[in-house]
Amino acid sequence: MNNKMLHQQHLITMSIFRVQVLVVLLVVVVVAVMASHCTGSSQLNDDVLGLIVFKSDLQDPNSWLSSWNEDDDSPCSWRYIRCNPSTGRVTQVSLDGLGLKGKIGRGLEKLQSLQSLSLSHNNFTGSITPDLSLLTSLRNLNLSYNGFSGRIPSNLLSMNSIKFLDLSENSLTGPIPDELFRNCSSLKFMSLASNSLEGSIPSSLFSNCASLGGLNVSSNRLSGTLEFSNGVWLLRKLRVLDVSNNVFSGTVGVGASYVHSLKELSLQRNHFSGSLPFDIGLCPHLTHLDFSNNLFIGAVPDSLQKLNSLTFFAASNNMLSGSFPSWIGRLSNLEYLDFGSNGLVGELPLSIGDMKSLNYLSVSDNKLTGGIPSTIVQCSNLLRIELRGNGFNGSIPAGLFDMGLEEIDLSHNELSDSIPIGSSRLFQSLHALDLSRNKLTGDIPAEIGLLSHLTYLNLSWNNLESRMPPELGYFQNLSVLDLRNNGFYGEIPEDLCEANSLAILQLDGNSLNGPIPEAIGNCSSLYLLSLSHNNLSSCIPRALSKLKKLKILKLEFNGLSGEIPKELSALDNLLAVNISHNKLIGRLPVGGIFQSLDASALEGNLGICSPLLKGPCKMNVPKPLVLNPYAYNNQRGRGDMGPQPQSSTPARLRHRRFLSVSAIIAISAAILIVVGIIVVTLLNASARRRLAFIDSALESIFSSSQRSGCPTTGKLVLFDSRSSEEWSQNTETILNKASEVGRGLFGTVYKASLGGDQGRMVAIKKLVTSNIIQYPEDFDREVRILGRVSHPNLMTLKGYYWTPQLQLLISDYAPHGSLNSMLHERSPSTPPLSWANRFKIALGTAKGLAHLHHSFRPPVIHYNVKPSNILLDENCNPKISDFGLARLLTKLDKHIINSRFQSTLGYVAPELACQNMRINEKCDIYGYGIMILELVTGRRSVEYGDDDVVILSDHVRVHLEQGNVLDCIDPNMTEYPEEEVLPVIKLGLVCTSQIPSSRPSMAEIVQILQVIKTPVPQRMEAF
Template sequence: MVEKKKKKMMMMMMMANWPSPLFLFLYLSCFQIWLQPPTVDAVSVQINDDVLGLIVFKSDLVDPSSSLESWSEDDDSPCSWRFVRCDPSTSRVSELSLDGLSLSGRIGRGLEKLQSLKVLSLSRNNFTGTVLSPTLALPGTLQRLNLSNNGLSGQIPASLVNMNSITFLDLSGNSFTGALPDGFFSGCLSLRYVSLAGNMLEGTIPSTLSSCSLLNTLSLSGNRFTGAPSFASSLWSMQRLRVLDLANNRLSGQVQAGVSALHNLKQLILKGNQFSGPIPADLGLCLHLNVLDFSDNLFTGGLPDSLRRLSSLTTVRLSGNMLAGDFPEWIGNLSSLEILDLSRNRFTRSLPQSIGSLRSLKFLSISENGISGTIPRSIVSCSRLSAIRLSRNSLTGGIPEDLFGLPLEEIDLSHNGLVGSIPRGSSKIYQSLQVLDLSGNQLSGVIPSEMGLFSSLRYLNLSWNKLLSKLPPEFGYFQNLTVLDVRNNGLYGPIPGDICDSGSVEILQLDGNSFTGPIPGEIGNCSSLYLLTLSHNNLTGPIPESVSMLSSLKILKLEFNGLGGEIPQSLGKLEDLLAVNISYNRLIGRLPAGGIFPSLDESALRGNLGICSPLLSGPCQMDVPKPLVLDPNAYEGDDHEGGGGGSRRRGSLHHHMFLSVSSIIAISAAMVIACGVILITVLNASARRRLAFVDAALESMCSSSSRLSGPPVSGRLILFDSKMATPQEEIADPQALLSKAAQIGEGVFGTVYRVPLGLQERFVAVKKLVTSTLTQYQEDFDREVRVLGKARHPNLISLKGYYWTPKLQLLVTDYAANGSLQSKLHERPPAAPPLPWPVRFKVILGTAKGLGHLHHSFRPPIIHYNLKPSNILLDEDYTPRISDFGLARLLTKLDRHVMSSRFQSAPGYVAPELACQSLRVNEKCDVYGFGVLILELVTGRRPVEYGEDNVVILSDHVRALLERGSMLECVDPGMTEYPEDEVLPTLKLALVCTSQIPSSRPSMAEVVQILEVIRTPRMDAF
């Protein structure tokens, strides 16, 4: 009983913010002398220390599953508790493993009592916030610490663990930020394993890391480390290293020779950085190497011949570099190779026959190179192959028949020059194949009926070939197919009604063939369909009512067919529908009243017999006669004059009468509007006089009250992120920082400078706002700018802070290393290569996501108002980041000069409705500017170009080419290669965004969805 009382009092003291050590020692000494029976030995007291420590530790936790329910303060020892292990020789707690218990709360100071603790593992829980209490010191005996896969944040404290005793440290999968102290790894002679992967750490890798001479595994991947590590003098000196993973950081420079010193190295992973230069020639001396991943860097040159010695290699990933030269003949020497990825490089010549010696090969990708010749028949000897990707090369000849006899899961031979027929396949491939892409070749013959037996097939793309057959009836057997693309072949006959019997098809593209007959009514069974394109066929009959059952449908293309009758009104109920084209058919009648149909552009409707739309000038035909009350003479001509001249005269008379009535209505409306404008002008003048009086009174009140409220001090740099704090004297004279040499841009709203900030010379961008009456009070400016500072998104330039005085206002933002899109698109040096299509599409999609975040994540939405290439900045990896957003929040306070300058400095970008400055700036203005931006990226031209005799408006020029059917003529000639199936719909989306009618433009959320759909019908989506 005495022991229980003592334990409870000790726990109360431990929970009460822990008194000073001296007080605690004296208190416990007296307490023990008073209460402790002489029979209680020292070991019992020690065991009680562990019980008390764990109970106090538990009190700081949230345990939703009651996993620690067995931990009781009444127990004399914790050694029987769940998740606790003790040292048998001392009965002290040596291991505490609470992995994956969904715990949250705080890692409290109860752990300090566990003075014999060697292993602490709290991975896969929900701990958040800073890693530890500032005053908590983990036991010096700790050898293994695992806090991985939580939500911990903040900086990693330098005193987190005792580096002299720790052997295993795993802090991966959290949200730690900031730089590691250079002395973080000092004294790490016992360290064997370090993983800091998957955080947001930045700065350089500490130089003290080289002192960890016994380190076996080092993983720093998925952070933001920068600089060019001196491999030869630091990392290369850790000769016991077996795993080195620096993937997905921002490291740069050349990988120097000396890697051969790591003779125990098994995995070397440097992917996703900016390393350049050749691959080290001595890499082939790391004879134990089995994983080599240098993908997505800037490596040049060829593959070193020394790599042929690495017979233990199982994985080689070198994709996404600039490696060149002949494909190596010695590749067959790598007999253990299972994964070979050399895609997106510049290798040439043909694939060697020796590739058939890779009997262990499972994954082969050599896409997007310059490989020519035929597919070597020896490749069928790779009997374990499950995926083969040879797309976008210059391969010729036929597809080896035996290739379809392997148990492959993925085949991508698209965009080559292959000829001949599609192999029929064997029983092995029927069960295994999931992805088949043969598009963009010159394959001929029929589609094998056996293809319907591919029970696991999810993606089938045979488009852009010369296939001449019907769709096999066996296609109805597909159970898992999600994408079927057979565009631009010579397919004929009816569309099978059971093509969607599985219900899993999401994309169905049959354009550019010779299909006949009606659209099957069973199309309504495609319950998952969101992209349906049947254009450029010979389809007839009505649009089935069952199309309205496709609730997920986003894009519907039926143009250039022979479809007739009225459009089902039920299609207006498809709320997710974003794009429709029904032009050049024989449709008549009213458009559906709901959904996207009221806002369709004229180009989506033209060329029909009689669709009723104010955008079309042709006749409006209905299946039922018009009521007589609309035209009492409509049928007299038919009865008495047989539709001859009398009927035409009466029609003409009726037409003139109609125009006369319309004119009267228009004149009346104009008079009403004119009166309204005069009235509003008078009221505005009166209101301005009253507001001037109110403003003067408010200014007097605010000037007196501001002395009491304590506003932000003017003339001081205000940073929203405390980690960026800089000494006050560095900003004492801001004009000194804004030198002409530091200027990197200038626009309507101000001049931009590249400025070092803080002790680490971190560069930021500083915008000096134009001299204008932006605001009279810093409190107002502070409030508006802080709202913009909360707009955080990967595609937005973060606003870090500001500087304010009545005569000088500065905005501090992130600095983008690759400058603006303007410089890369319109101002690049002649020797610089033009942006390739993947980068351009990345900029388009990223910009759309950034704008969508501004429009849809804030209420009221943040309007950019000034979208153009000079305000799209590019990171090191060409990720677009929108700058200058949100200045519309200050628009009402800007000078009229700035307003007018806005229109003069950005011709072609401004939405037409803004020519009338009385209209409110809204999201549709940004959508217009985004559409112009797309046109610039695809064409490489400016939005307005001035010739000697004419002016070319880019949007009008592209729209004219669309109407002539020669839209690809406007594509930037600098892009020698580009996928037409992405470029064409992207151009059409740009024209929709630049519609003259604001309500016809989509929202940015819809634009993002459409762009994702444009990118979706590709194999890499799987």
């Protein structure tokens, strides 16, 4: 019994033990599951938390991230987020083009599984946070097209995992850190393009990034010698290399054959020199090759013909020489070919017709001769052809006008015969046709009116002879029509502007006659109308007042008559007008540009009423009614006294005699006035002789005092102190102590203290003695006139010091130097002038010169406008110095003119080289034009090379005609608005016109610059 009970108790005990064990196991399992669940939730919450923190630093104007909710357990359902399906962790964030603003905060650190982060095309600002290096799993990083600034963090790529890095199109500065490439063995593509990076490419990139297949550092400020043989060519897997638009130099050395996989090589717009690599043809996979805008010399390497895959080749704007390659036809896959602006000679080969894929061909501005090969019509895909600026002769191949070309430029050659008719295929495709400056004859084909898509037509400077074709009115899209300097005659077609698209109309230098048609008012888009040097007659039509966009009107050298319509004063956009050498009379319209025209725009008319003109003023008014002066008296006599006796005839004679006596008295008075003037002149001459005698005595006293060691005193006049005093110091000693800061045509400039070591710092110009006014009262009068000239952009004249032997001018000293020193003598540590400051200098200088030209009668001529006479204050505001010093010369003799040509070479207006020179405002405008060309290009007015001399205005004008004027812009100025720079360049070229009357006045220049700076929808594109 007891045993049985003990056994039962044992069984019960064992059961309880098993239950306890099961409970414990169950608790362990539950705890483990709960722990696992809690851990997973924590991981997901890290991603949610990180993205919410990242979002809190952003501005999302379009609410693209509205689905990002902090209450969600997982971000995997959010827009623009991708997760790993097995782990639930965020692996990709793609927020491209959402217009987001703000900075990259620290929230992204939580995304420890993130592999791809793309934030391109947004408005992120601030610096790139170095905390991105904590994302050790990151493979792709794209921050392009934002506003990131500052330097690239040196530890941004401290991990080995990164494969794709794009920081292009930002505002990053400073050098590329060498530490960036310590661990880059996985990097396959990197772009740092379009920033403001400086310095050289670190050598560690070439030695450590062995897997790099694409490198783009274009459009920065990178410089130095770019090593190819021991650098670039070490990247054996390189497929794409773009270092364009920098300041790299050196040669492209031998070694291209080692980069067997290279497909695209872009070296354009640098300073590379030497020959093109002769073994470039050993890169069989090359499709894109751009050597343009460098300093390459020599012949085109023959190995190029082996590049059967090449589709793009450009070598324009170099100094290549030798014959044009006869094997060019072997590049059968080439689509783009540009050899423009080199020195290639010979003829275009017939094999060019084998390039069936070619759609762009340019050999402009070389030295090619011969005819245009007829086989060129076999290039069936050709869309644009540019052969300008060569010596091509003969006829234009007729088949060329049967192709589907979009642009044809054959200008500046020696082509002759007539213009081909063309076919329906050309009528539907052609947009631009330029045949200017050839020797074409005949007339314009009537079929030209069928070019329905034509926007640009230039046939100027040929020998075309016919009536103005009425077909010109058929163009529906034409914006530029230039027929200058041909033999067109007849009247201007009435329907020329039916399409209302014409913006530029230039018909100068023909034999057009008749009136300007009233229908010209239909040209509502016109902003340049030039009809000068024709035989136009009748009145200026009032319909011109409908051209609200008109900026430039040139009607000079015609036979226009009558008065100028007063309605033209309502043309608010009008900036330049020339109506000289016509038969116009009457008053100028009140208001608008007509109140600031200078004499050159008005001269040569019958009788325009203007204070600028010396001729008679004729008004187009009815003649007054003339009554018989005796009629009223005779009627009174007959009425009061009855019939007059015969003695009335002697009375009439007595009246006539009375008039004769009056005339005699007037004549006598005139004679007395003339005699008085002669007497006064003789007295003045006598007084001057006495003054000359006194001056001679003073000179002898001065000479003896110098020999005896006694200092000579002179008259010091300071305008601001309203007093004159005797300067007892030895002036030569003062000038010897002063430091010379410049020399010019009129003297030497010194920096000196006016009152000893602690006095005011001033600039003292010691005038040359030759031809300087020697009479103190005349010198005082002229200098005081200059001292009264006050303007924010003029350096104020503070006073002068005078003795018969020494004349000094005193003005404020400019501690920040001249424009010349900022452009051409800048130290490497001094930053280059920005476009904003350059434009400020151009506009301020124009305002200062306009004040001199238009606020004084006679106008104050500077005579020596150049960058060394433009001084800059601390805010780069210009102040013109040395203005009006020609007033202090008794005469401008040949020595002075020759000295000016030598000291200011490049700034002298060409008309001053003539014997019968006439110094006027136009001479200043020429120098101003050269100055603003220097501002834009950073080059001197004249530069001497080893074999040639570069005249800046000619250099820029050639590039403008060739369509590559942007190549002239100062490479130190990496950021500039083209919509402002291009009109300023064109303004500079207009100011340097060889014909003085073609240069605008300074008032017009100020208005043009203000229009350029004003943000209007349509800016002036030509002058």
